[in-house]
Amino acid sequence: MNRVTLRKTLISCALLGGALLLAIVSMSLLGSERLPARDSLCALASLGTSACGLTPDQFDILFQIRLPRILLAAAVGGSLATAGAGYQALLRNPLAEPYLLGISNGAAVGTMIALVFFGAIEWVRPLLAFSGALAATFAVYRLARGRAGATPERLILAGVIVTTFLSSVIVFVTTLMDATRIRSFTFWLLGDLSGTSKALLPVAITVTILGALVLTLHARSLNLLMLGERDAFDLGVEVGRVRVVVFLVASLLVGSSVAASGSVGYVGLVVPHLARLSLGSDNRISIPAAALGGALFVIVADTVARTIIAPRELPVGAITALIGAPLFIYLLKRV
């Protein structure tokens, strides 16, 4: 990486990282229950080692409920945005997005199977979600490759086919399930962070950080791949290996986020676009920026979801679509 790019990457990441930290702290002051701001900040600054005048209940709300949920929001947002950026670069298609390509649905089917057959074993969920996402990615990719190669239109059509097919699988599975289980599923399918699982949170965070790192390390190859696979190959990119790595990592990212929170839409589409629009299309900058920006975006969206009609809640997926869809229309008009 040359010095100019490196500096630009570091500066934008530092700025976004600062904003992310600020968001984590400030959004943990907001919620359906009012917590004393100064004491909460003091407790957060002590990383939970001191209660700083918070009552035990307030302390639990902050550290057992609110903060884990915010961290999960960050992981989910970071995962989806990074995966979106990866797919867009690899497939040379600005519309490639986990949700639109049916990959989120693949992960959702995997999670549902895990819930139905291995309900009690939590770690099976991300594993099957990952398998589902990978299978969907593979299916879309194979469907999109015609004799004339994978055109963007073909890819989106393949995504539509896979999405609708998997949607009907989801409908089929929910019909087979008993009524008491369906309602939790429906909310979950819209993208919901309220069921933050203590067991899955570290998995989601680790996967996000590692995934963003791996994709950033492949950013130069992805830059060259954006010229076309043949050109990239001529320029010394191991096209096949990069493709496998990106597909695997992106599926892992989508799988872990869907297993934890369901299908949160539009994050993988809007955030990488914003990153490229503001920082340029160099993946070495836009991929890490998308990861941080996605985390920021979902944290804010989920704070809206859990506070706007408190003590009732909305699914976060509704908010991301609410912000994402108009923003995307705006972006489309600008491009």
Added chain:
Amino acid sequence: MCFLCFFVATCSAVSRRTLILWLLLLAISFGCNSGAKPALDGPTRVTRVVSLAPNLTEIVFAVGAGDKLVGRTSYCDYPPEAKAVAEIGDTLHPSIERIIALKPQVVLISTSSQLEVFTQQLQNQNIAVVVTDPHDLEGVFRSITQVGEMLGQKDQADLLVTRLRERANTVEQAVKGKTPVRVFYQVSGEPLYTAGHDAFVTDLMRRAGITSVTADVPGAWPKYSNESALAAKPDAIILPTGGSMGSANSDVTEALRQSPAVLQGRVYKINDDYLTRPGPRAIDGLEAMARALHPDAFK
């Protein structure tokens, strides 16, 4: 401005979606007395009726008109005789063909929201649709009377209502003067749902000497914030489970594991069929809740 419109549109879309689910899947039997206008004119004697909700099936049998029930949903499992009646699908997906083939004069439904098209189709076939949707115990009594009158069992319905009312009064008298217990009613743990202002069980709890900590939350079955549940510090928790729910919902949600209710061992599992079906067995639910939370009142 435009953004606002969009916001409102999306919001209503979401809430409609969840609402439909709640109405049709969870509660199976709530709504309002508006909706479809019964096309029953004059003194037609109703001899063939289809029920689309378990509470309505229970009411039909309780007023002694079980022989007139020709169709029921797969959720209608009580009384045991009901299982001999033909199934017409579940509350969410009733088979219109099967209903028409059963030639009922009346179809009883408990929600009008999603069934508008369905209702229209039935009315085109000259089948009347009667919607009952109790939000409180009085509403349950009214629907018993309504169904009884319609099926020519007015006397038995009146007798039933009188008896049920007596039982309810006995409970209310017994808990009178007792300090109301602050209770969290957990409809499901993950995600956390509770009973809100419009839920029929909220009225039952009030009568049982219970203050539901979510009694003023708008809606019937709101999704509830974990932290608000924790902050409410309920003294007891009611888990509707063990009936149609099977073993689902038999654990307290994580946010409430350290609540006074759990620490004092005041977590009560009560048959969900009593608490979610606004039918005659609602009184069993009322008694079960009152006995669980005010045991000394029933010595």
